[in-house]
Amino acid sequence: MAESTILTGQFVQIEQVPASAGERVVACTIDAIALILYIVVTSFFLNAVNISLSSTTVGTLLFITLYLPVLCYSLLCEVFNQGQSIGKHFLRIRVIKVDGSTPTLSSYLLRWLLLPIDLPLTSGLGLLVILLTKNKQRIGDLAAGTMVVKEENYKKIHVSLDEFNYLSENYHPVYPQVTDLSLEQINVISKTLNSKNKKREIQISLITSKLQSILKVYHPIKDKELFLQTIVRDYQFYALEDNSLI
Template sequence: MSKLYITTTQNVPLFFTPASVGERMLGYFIDMIVKTSYLISSYYLFKYLKLFDLIDDFDTWTKMAVFLVIYSPVVFYTLVSESLMEGRTLGKMLVKTRVVKIDGYQASFTDYFTRWIFRLVDINMGYVAGVVSMLLTKHTQRLGDLAAGTAVISEKSKYNLSHTILAEINGNYQPYFTRTQILQFNDNDMRIIKENALNAIQIRDYALLEKLTAKIEEVIRLKNKFPTQENFIKKVIEDYNYYTGEN
């Protein structure tokens, strides 16, 4: 599968693995189960409380308003979830995928809204447009992704916390870099650096490690003096955790 290259806000070109069509469809069906469960639960709750009898006495417009309110969590589920959970829904969390901007910036509400409104074409009109678009585009993007400038990436990794280059910071930790150097990065930059460093280590992509090192050196204006590029990147991440974790 092709790699999705993203340039971060600090001009660090990195890559992700786009989520496969299968991963995207699995996440979608999990979300469908969540929404269906909500509707079934709402139905039996209304039936138990005998609220349907009460609604029958309403006029047509009031009935429509009530049912729109009941159904709104299903309609806005994806938009609200992605906006509040940084590009994730419950289905995406379980499948370990998320929505990101291709230009390296954090996706905004407008981006999520654009993806959501295009569901009318991609999904609600028989799935054909969305599936065909994902199959034909390089990064498995549906029409909503193309319009919003986003893609869905896979966050799966064979590493757990004990395998990552991000070590826990103890109370006696001494930073190597200065606060000014390290805090030129933000949380999103550091997350991307960490994920791509892990990916590079996993597939032994030494060219990517070299590129990461060079770009970090460019940002902090200091050459790597550590034995390996991996140690250098690890120290940058540890120092970032140290400075951002200070009270």
């Protein structure tokens, strides 16, 4: 199975397994079926209430309200459902940034704008590019810096409760934005903290700078090691509180 190397700093690499072209096609098919069912149901509703969509202002507004979500389906799903449409949810795959972090709104928007170029029903270039690229990315992914990965390789966590003993019920996380990090990134931080090599201090400094940028932490960090320990603890706290991190 192919794996994608994700750079998390100047000295470490993590691995994510990209979703295959077949999985993405099946997910896209499920999404298409869901949209068709939605259109059929709303059409029956409009016929039942006997509203003309073209002759009245109410009909026009109702048409926009009902069918604009169809046009923006993939964008809305990925923005509000952490990178997953209905099809991606069933296939257990999701959209992430190439560095393993959560995509921004602009990334999702760019993927959506390029969707007509990628879809098999239009030009179909997306499928060809997925087959040819190492990270199984369509054109929208390449432009947005995103990729689609298997859910089981995303924020998978295998730890015993003993590892969380220091997280008391009264623990208050300092950085709630750590939920945007991937488990692999947290593992890199933990390994660096536990490292005994000569470059440990340099690595801690590099990771701290990287995390400040990713998490938008603008205040000065006096104790970088304590900062990284806090990041790991906060992530573990949310992992226990929120099953979506598991």
